[in-house]
Amino acid sequence: MISKSVLLGIRLLAWVAALAAVAGIALHFNGSSSRILVLAASGAPYLMGSAVLGAVAFVAMRHRIGAGVAIVVVAIATWTQAPLYVGHPDDTDGHTVTVMQANLLFDGADPRALVDEVRARGVAVLTVNELTPTAVEYLGRAGLDQVLPYRFLSPGRTATGTGIWSSHRLSETVEYDGFVLNQLSATAEIPGAGPVTVYAFHPVPPVYGTRVWADELSRLRDILDRSPSNRPAIAGGDFNATYDHRQFRAMLSGRFGDATEQAGAGHLVTYPTDKRWPPLVGIDHILVADGRAVAVETVDLPGADHRALVAQVRLHGKQG
Numbered sequence: 001m002i003s004k005s006v007l008l009g010i011r012l013l014a015w016v017a018a019l020a021a022v023a024g025i026a027l028h029f030n031g032s033s034s035r036i037l038v039l040a041a042s043g044a045p046y047l048m049g050s051a052v053l054g055a056v057a058f059v060a061m062r063h064r065i066g067a068g069v070a071i072v073v074v075a076i077a078t079w080t081q082a083p084l085y086v087g088h089p090d091d092t093d094g095h096t097v098t099v100m101q102a103n104l105l106f107d108g109a110d111p112r113a114l115v116d117e118v119r120a121r122g123v124a125v126l127t128v129n130e131l132t133p134t135a136v137e138y139l140g141r142a143g144l145d146q147v148l149p150y151r152f153l154s155p156g157r158t159a160t161g162t163g164i165w166s167s168h169r170l171s172e173t174v175e176y177d178g179f180v181l182n183q184l185s186a187t188a189e190i191p192g193a194g195p196v197t198v199y200a201f202h203p204v205p206p207v208y209g210t211r212v213w214a215d216e217l218s219r220l221r222d223i224l225d226r227s228p229s230n231r232p233a234i235a236g237g238d239f240n241a242t243y244d245h246r247q248f249r250a251m252l253s254g255r256f257g258d259a260t261e262q263a264g265a266g267h268l269v270t271y272p273t274d275k276r277w278p279p280l281v282g283i284d285h286i287l288v289a290d291g292r293a294v295a296v297e298t299v300d301l302p303g304a305d306h307r308a309l310v311a312q313v314r315l316h317g318k319q320g
Contacts, residue, residue: 011057011061011063014053014058014070016054017053017054017057017070018050018054018058018070020051021047021048022073024043024044024050024077025044025077025080027044027244028044033210033213033214038214039206041242041244042280043281045244046280048077049077054066054073084243085266086264087262087263088261088262088264090294092292092314092316094193094316095191095192095315096312096313097125097190097312098123098312099123099124099127099234099236099311100118100123100127100310100311101286101308101309102128103128103129103238104129105304105305105306106130106134106135106159108303108304108305109301111135111138114301115139115142115143115144123167124148124190125165126144126148126165126236127162127163127198127200127236127237128163129162130158130159130161130238131154131161131162132156133155135161136155136163144165145165151163152170152184154175156182162181162182162183162184164184164186166186166188166198168191169188170186170187170188170198171187171189172187173185174186179203179219180212181202184199185199190315192315193315196231196315197228197232197234198234198235199223199224199236200235200237201220201236201237201238202237203220203237204240206241213240213241213247217247217248217251220251224255224287225254232288232316233288234286234288234291235288239283239285240283243258243282255290256289257292257293258286258287259285259311260286260293263292263294263311263312265293268282268297268309269281269298269307271305271306273300273301274304284306286311286313290315291314293311293314295312296311297310298310
């Protein structure tokens, strides 16, 4: 027989779990630049998951009001996360290209491991962040320029450097001014798809300053909004934002969609990989316009503090 004090304690914990989930939902929709709220939004899915525990506890105790509230909270939380798992079937014909996004942790990532993954997976477009001159040299020695012979790079010290490698010729290269880290774009001539605009982005992390972070995400969205509408586009980057940041989801309100969401790949976590615990948040993304990702997965990258992201993207450009 469970004592009344134990039942009271379980009931209290169940309410705490339900309220934590409500907080997670609120963080998902929060659009402020408050530092604590922006950082907390990264953990919104974990907070939302606590509603399930609350619902189970209330049902077990036959607490109808609590169970009803918790079940409603579970339903709303599920609604916010379902797009990542449902996917969008695409029967449209198109040219399929493999895209990889990788954060190299300066020159810490194992260059040979990266090149081996690029070669084995048939990657045609690679976007990289935290690209240093030393990393460019090491990747060249490892054979990346033989696998992906065309490149547009803006290496820099520590986190500033960004780059695009491609198996197809690049033109119309642009480096965007006014950002703390380097932001690039180029046009890749991909047979079967025609010209494809490729972006490599890396806004500052919110710990740098949440107002600067939000401003950079907004300006990157403006860049995407100006992307030529008569051709497909791909944007890879460490966006330093998760799907649960409203400021990131604003980028998906126009032509662009998140490859992970398009493919229904679920909650793919990419960071951090250099701790004693497993990665917790997904801040690396591949965005697609006039196309759709049909498969997305993460790839371990020894020496880096991010997992790489690889997407099979079917582009809806011209055929032939």
